[in-house]
Amino acid sequence: MGLFDQIVGAINNPNQEGSDSQLSNILGTVQQLSGNLGGDFGATQAAMSILGGHVRSALQQKREESGSTGTQEIINQFAGTTPNPLAVTSLFSPSQIIDIVQSISEKTGFDVSQVQNLLPTLVPVILNLLKTGNNPQNPEQASNNVLNSFLDADGDGDVDVADVMGMAGRFLGG
Structure with a gap:
């Protein structure tokens, strides 16, 4: 089952936190970021996909170091729709952040400062x-x-958070 299917399942399950409004807030935040960056939703989605791969690797490493509970604590502490630089530094070292920023910049056309502003x-x-x-x-x-x-995806390197955002927009009728 794909990531989006899991998210929709969570929205439809009263024993899970997911809701239409949570998904709508997430999508709205990404659309607002895109607008702030000149309206390039595709490039913002691409940045999310690239970043998603790095987030997956970082969370997998955290799970190896501190178990599933430690990983869940990071999610609970830093999940949101407002900028939080501590979320970035809790997952990535300064050198990793530089590499991530450079990679996203090269693949999306955003300049380095834009990417640095996107990450939080x-x-x-x-x-x-x-x-x-x-x-x-x-x-x-x-x-x-x-x-x-x-975290347990097939490891093909394709963490398509962009696909999730596109499907979320269709799911919410937007």
Whole structure:
């Protein structure tokens, strides 16, 4: 089952945190970022996909170091739709951030400063997508199927958060 299917499942499951309004807020944040960057939604989605791969690797490493509960704590602490530089630094070292910024800049056409300004918003947004699988009665519980699906993907390097955003727009009728 794909990541978007897991998110929709979470939205439809009263025992999970996901909701139409959460997905709508995430999509609205990404659309607003795109507008701030000259309206290039495709480039913003591409940046999210590239960043999604880095977030997956960082969360997989955190899971190896501190277990599923530690990974879930990062999601709970930093998921959102507002900029949070601590979300970025909690996942990535300074040298990783430089590499990520350069990679996104090269592949999207955004200049380095634009990408640096995007990261504190896009990282929490990606974490917020993953938070949809939380159990609202026990958010610390490490049984978040959306997060697990994201982390246990086939490793093909294709973390298409952009596809999730496109499907979210269609799902919400936008």
